Amino acid sequence: MFTGIVEELGTVAALEEQSDAVRLTVEGALATTGAQLGDSISVNGCCLTVAELDRLGDGTFTADVMRMTLDKTSLGALAVGHRVNLERACTPQTRLGGHIVQGHVDTTATILDRTPGEHWELVEVALPEQIRRYVVLHGSITVDGISLTVAELKDESFVVSLIPETLARTTLGFKRPGDPVNLEADIIAKHVERLIQK
CATH class of the missing domain: 2.40.30.20 (Elongation Factor Tu (Ef-tu); domain 3)
Structure with a gap:
């Protein structure tokens, strides 16, 4: 779950096309602070799972984005160098400054x-x-x-x-x-x- 309060503007560092998915690597020093494999990070409002950390150096995370997500959201239009909104999943101590956001794009x-x-x-x-x-x-x-x-x-x-x-x-x-x-x-x-x- 997220609050919709963007923590950081990240940058798309790499896109690896696969047959039915894309491996998306994003640079975001704050978003990766304390991150672990399996954590959720919101990228332009899409809840993605951290599959790899620091793939291209410090401050990057990689997520596997399925074809359905690429088709249903604007993530399919991303290119290397594009800026993206990043937010780490909230914790029980997080201030709910926005509202309850699932990261499930409608x-x-x-x-x-x-x-x-x-x-x-x-x-x-x-x-x-x-x-x-x-x-x-x-x-x-x-x-x-x-x-x-x-x-x-x-x-x-x-x-x-x-x-x-x-x-x-x-x-x-x-x-x-x-x-x-x-x-x-x-x-x-x-x-x-x-x-x-x-």
């Missing part, structure tokens, strides 16, 4: 628009039909692993307001309209829906 979407302000920036993101019912005004949503608050909700999109800290420390600081992002809806909304259906 769908991808595209950034539609960016509106800069003097001290903040509004980013509009497409809202696919399959998760629309889970998104509410002022509720939480995860965009590329970042816990964000829905500032405006439209019929087919939502808007988030990014503070300078978020712009400086995450991939949303430099992604542009047309770029893909991973979305994860609030797990609590999904559980409530399931309970009501029963």
